[in-house]
Amino acid sequence: MNVVPALAIENLRVEYPREDGGILVAVDDVSLTIMPGEIHAVVGESGAGKTTVANALIGLIEKPGRVASGTMRIGGAILDPVTGKGEGLQLGRDIGVIFQDPMTSLNPLFTIESQLTETMRFHLGLSASEARVQALELMHAVGIPEPERRLKSYPHQLSGGQRQRVVIAAALSCNPKLLVADEPTTALDVSIQAQILALIKDLTRTRGLGVMLVTHNMGVVAETANSLTVMVRGKAVEQGLVVDVLRNPQHAYTRGLLAAVPRFDRKLERFAVMAEGGGKAETARKAIAGQKQSTKGNMAGPLLSVDNLVVDYTTRGWLPGSKGRTMRAVDGVSFEIRNGETLGLVGESGCGKTTVASVIAGLVQPTSGRVLYGGEPIAGDTATRGTRRASRQALQMIFQDPYASLNPRMRVGSILAEPILFYKLAANRADAAEDAAILLEAVGLDREHAERFPFAFSGGQRQRISIARALGARPRLLICDEPTSSLDVSVQAQILNLIKDLRDATGLTLLLISHDLAVVRQMCDRVAVMQTGRIVEMNDTETLFDAPSHTYTRELLSLVPRIDRISAA
Amino acid sequence: MAITLTSKRRLAPVGVLVAAGIAALLILSAAFAPQIAPSNPLDLATFNLADSEIPPMWAEGGDRRFLLGTDNQGRDMLSAILYGARVSIMIGGGAVLLAAVIGVSLGLIAGYLGGRTDAVIMRIGDVILSFPTILLALLVAGLARAVFPEAANPRYVPFVLISAIAIHEWVQYARTVRAATMVESARDYVKAARVIGLPSTRIMFRHILPNVMSPVLVIATINLAGAVLTEATLSFLGVGMPPTYPSLGTLIRIGNEFVFSGIWWIALFPALALVILVLAVNVVGDWLRDRFNPKLRGRG
Numbered sequence: 001m002n003v004v005p006a007l008a009i010e011n012l013r014v015e016y017p018r019e020d021g022g023i024l025v026a027v028d029d030v031s032l033t034i035m036p037g038e039i040h041a042v043v044g045e046s047g048a049g050k051t052t053v054a055n056a057l058i059g060l061i062e063k064p065g066r067v068a069s070g071t072m073r074i075g076g077a078i079l080d081p082v083t084g085k086g087e088g089l090q091l092g093r094d095i096g097v098i099f100q101d102p103m104t105s106l107n108p109l110f111t112i113e114s115q116l117t118e119t120m121r122f123h124l125g126l127s128a129s130e131a132r133v134q135a136l137e138l139m140h141a142v143g144i145p146e147p148e149r150r151l152k153s154y155p156h157q158l159s160g161g162q163r164q165r166v167v168i169a170a171a172l173s174c175n176p177k178l179l180v181a182d183e184p185t186t187a188l189d190v191s192i193q194a195q196i197l198a199l200i201k202d203l204t205r206t207r208g209l210g211v212m213l214v215t216h217n218m219g220v221v222a223e224t225a226n227s228l229t230v231m232v233r234g235k236a237v238e239q240g241l242v243v244d245v246l247r248n249p250q251h252a253y254t255r256g257l258l259a260a261v262p263r264f265d266r267k268l269e270r271f272a273v274m275a276e277g278g279g280k281a282e283t284a285r286k287a288i289a290g291q292k293q294s295t296k297g298n299m300a301g302p303l304l305s306v307d308n309l310v311v312d313y314t315t316r317g318w319l320p321g322s323k324g325r326t327m328r329a330v331d332g333v334s335f336e337i338r339n340g341e342t343l344g345l346v347g348e349s350g351c352g353k354t355t356v357a358s359v360i361a362g363l364v365q366p367t368s369g370r371v372l373y374g375g376e377p378i379a380g381d382t383a384t385r386g387t388r389r390a391s392r393q394a395l396q397m398i399f400q401d402p403y404a405s406l407n408p409r410m411r412v413g414s415i416l417a418e419p420i421l422f423y424k425l426a427a428n429r430a431d432a433a434e435d436a437a438i439l440l441e442a443v444g445l446d447r448e449h450a451e452r453f454p455f456a457f458s459g460g461q462r463q464r465i466s467i468a469r470a471l472g473a474r475p476r477l478l479i480c481d482e483p484t485s486s487l488d489v490s491v492q493a494q495i496l497n498l499i500k501d502l503r504d505a506t507g508l509t510l511l512l513i514s515h516d517l518a519v520v521r522q523m524c525d526r527v528a529v530m531q532t533g534r535i536v537e538m539n540d541t542e543t544l545f546d547a548p549s550h551t552y553t554r555e556l557l558s559l560v561p562r563i564d565r566i567s568a569a
Numbered sequence: 570m571a572i573t574l575t576s577k578r579r580l581a582p583v584g585v586l587v588a589a590g591i592a593a594l595l596i597l598s599a600a601f602a603p604q605i606a607p608s609n610p611l612d613l614a615t616f617n618l619a620d621s622e623i624p625p626m627w628a629e630g631g632d633r634r635f636l637l638g639t640d641n642q643g644r645d646m647l648s649a650i651l652y653g654a655r656v657s658i659m660i661g662g663g664a665v666l667l668a669a670v671i672g673v674s675l676g677l678i679a680g681y682l683g684g685r686t687d688a689v690i691m692r693i694g695d696v697i698l699s700f701p702t703i704l705l706a707l708l709v710a711g712l713a714r715a716v717f718p719e720a721a722n723p724r725y726v727p728f729v730l731i732s733a734i735a736i737h738e739w740v741q742y743a744r745t746v747r748a749a750t751m752v753e754s755a756r757d758y759v760k761a762a763r764v765i766g767l768p769s770t771r772i773m774f775r776h777i778l779p780n781v782m783s784p785v786l787v788i789a790t791i792n793l794a795g796a797v798l799t800e801a802t803l804s805f806l807g808v809g810m811p812p813t814y815p816s817l818g819t820l821i822r823i824g825n826e827f828v829f830s831g832i833w834w835i836a837l838f839p840a841l842a843l844v845i846l847v848l849a850v851n852v853v854g855d856w857l858r859d860r861f862n863p864k865l866r867g868r869g
Contacts, residue, residue, distance in 0.1 A: 361764045392766035405757035409779035419765045466761070473765055 004076040006178045006210020007034040012070035014052050014061060026052045028234040034210040041213045041221040044231035045488040050214045054182050056081055058097050075177040093123040096171030100183040102163035106155040113151040116170055123174050138169040142199060161192035182214045189348040194559040197224050218261045219561030222246055230254050260493040262518035265564045271493035284441035285505040291474055301375055302336040303509050304477055309333045309369035311355050329355040331533035342510040344524035346517060352533040353513050357479050361397045393423050396475035400482035402462035406454040412465055413450030419473040439468040443498060460491035481513045496523060517560050521545055529553045581856060588852035595846045599654035606648035616643045625834050638834040640823060646834060649820055650842050656816040660727050661797035664734035665789050672742025673785055677773045680750025694740035702737045703802055709733035710808040723814040730809055734799050738792055742785060749781035787861050791854035794847040801843055817843045
């Protein structure tokens with residue numbers, strides 16, 4: 001029997017006119033076919049055009065961009081990219097869409113029921129009661145507990161995972177032939193990600209859907225998809241079955257991409273990256289290593305110890321001055337960071353790991369408990385202004401979002417010189433500027449970059465600047481809060497290598513906060529696992545990964561989508 | 570990854586360009602009043618009581634020397650208006666500047682420090698805003714005269730007026746800047762500055778201030794028109810600039826006494842100048858506000 005593909009794209013080309021009169025080709029001659037019951041992953045790094053392919057399908061190409069040529073067939077019928085219609089085709093009915101962020105893709109002012117039934121009543125002409133019956137069935141199908149009660153809920157009453165299930169239910173409501181899922185699990189924790197991916201897989205099989213899964217996560221691809229298309233700068237460079245491509249990548253870009261993915265199964269010396277800086281960076285790092293570090297406090301014991309730390313967040317009440325609800329973010333956490341080691345702090349969102357980092361960095365005051373730096377209390381009741389000040393310089397931090405962590409109105413040179421001048425680490429402005437230039441070289445940028453403003457840099461370059469700024473104060477402990485989670489995987493590999501090199505060159509101690517267990521395995525000497533405000537397990541990295549003792553750790557480890565399940569075979 | 574292209578830079582609509590041109594022309598001619606005015610209305614030696622109440626040039630009994638006629642003391646109206654506009658704009662601009670400096674500083678402090686400091690500053694602002702601008706300004710101007718008799722001296726009146734207007738206007742700046750500061754304070758670059766250990770004043774003024782300034786410029790433009798009007802009202806009511814050193818408001822007040830005797834030009838021309846100035850500045854301010862408001866972008 002000849003099966004009609006759920007989706008067949010032929011020679012799709014999407015163009016954006018540029019301001020200078022030229023044309024930016026966002027998608028260049030891409031063809032792909034998805035059969036019913038098949039999950040086809042479209043992978044690539046940011047700017048590769050993978051989302052643009054999805055948007056072309058659902059008529060979301062923003063003006064002045066346009067589909068210049070190519071055909072898109074859904075279940076055999078040609079789709080008009082402008083109207084979103086085709087012979088017997090209707091956008092919203094025959095193509096279901098799942099967006100990335102379940103927090104924003106549901107309208108907060110409507111109940112789940114009205115959001116689910118709206119499409120069915122509009123496209124299928126069902127009555128309110130018929131649509132309700134359908135909606136209940138869908139809620140069952142996507143595995144939402146107590147669907148009767150949940151139909152009357154508003155989106156904010158559901159958790160992120162449940163909302164994404166509702167979004168999937170809405171996408172399935174008119175029995176589409178094709179499901180377009182654009183990074184459907186990127187905003188979710190690993191445990192919920194695993195559930196949602198399992199749900200999508202299951203629905204694909206039972207309903208004979210064709211699924212186009214747009215993602216940057218190779219682990220998700222390995223665990224979920226049947227076939228894939230690798231995109232680079234608008235072009236599809238490699239296509240095939242997931243098993244074949246991951247085991248035996250043909251294109252150099254695919255090989256680089258796969259090599260850059262942090263391995264979960266064993267620790268490597270370095271990440272494989274496509275290009276790295278030369279000797280200039282080496283020299284600069286030696287210069288930095290030669291600089292005197294701040295050595296206040298007694299350095300014989302652990303560099304930092306956190307002692308029974310508790311942090312409550314209290315919301316403001318109705319009346320001025322009244323207190324609202326109290327939420328315990330950190331619930332009695334104790335650990336030590338030894339001089340020169342890299343400690344990983346892992347857990348899902350909301351587990352309190354960032355709060356712990358904020359207390360150590362002095363951004364949040366603890367409710368009780370204390371933090372000692374070199375034996376001196378720096379947070380908690382016994383900490384004084386003096387001890388806190390003394391530790392400030394020694395504890396520096398780099399943040400998750402490189403687009404928010406640099407002041408957009410300051411030149412890079414001023415940003416870097418600020419801590420140097422503030423701590424009087426240079427005799428004058430000229431010396432500080434020279435130190436800033438050396439820092440730039442140490443993180444793999446050019447000294448000329450000091451003249452520019454942050455907007456002139458990419459995410460990875462900004463993160464390098466962030467690191468340089470933190471090093472400017474000559475810290476002993478660098479707190480890295482999800483330093484690479486908003487970066488592409490190849491850039492992530494470069495940044496992590498950079499952090500490793502700087503650590504080796506200067507003897508820095510690192511506290512690495514991350515939700516990415518593979519990154520933690522590659523970077524850390526010891527790992528602490530947090531769950532709902534407590535540390536449930538803490539051990540040497542290798543021991544923890546190879547023989548986890550706590551059930552939560554085991555669960556976390558088992559849920560990570562892993563590329564090595566296929567490629568290592 | 571969605572691809573966003575910078576939208577084509579749109580030129581302001583024709584009406585706004587015209588308004589901006591008029592505002593610039595008025596402000597420039599006021600600024601250069603001593604150079605371009607036919608006579609100096611502040612210099613007693615240059616005018617003659619014999620020339621008083623001459624109608625505009627084109628009316629019956631007009632005099633070629635006085636384009637817009639003369640007032641009850643024989644001063645050339647055109648010169649008086651140019652000098653008067655100069656005084657009005659200086660006081661208006663001064664009030665806007667003072668209000669902005671106070672409001673932006675207090676807004677930064679309230680937004681960054683939060684808690685009790687924030688509550689105290691913003692409640693004071695709320696109380697002040699519950700008074701009408703003109704009432705509060707009258708109160709301050711009157712009080713100043715009662716406490717310091719010198720305050721009625723033409724040399725000090727502008728400063729009294731500037732303070733009287735600014736005491737009400739700063740609240741708007743403070744509210745806007747406070748909200749923007751609270752948003753910026755939560756951003757990582759501010760956290761990074763705190764982790765470095767920089768003192769709060771430096772973080773507020775060096776890091777946050779440049780990032781919250783664009784709405785301030787918009788408010789300042791709109792408030793300039795309001796401040797000029799308030800000054801005119803105060804002068805019209807007699808607590809502002811004295812007749813010997815007239816602003817536009819003072820000129821209108823002088824003219825007001827003569828309107829019913831058929832001598833209309835003394836009140837009308839300063840009033841027209843005031844209306845055109847305020848309107849032009851307001852149009853520009855409104856456009857700036859819409860332009861900086863992302864919610865309105867892409868409309869119209």
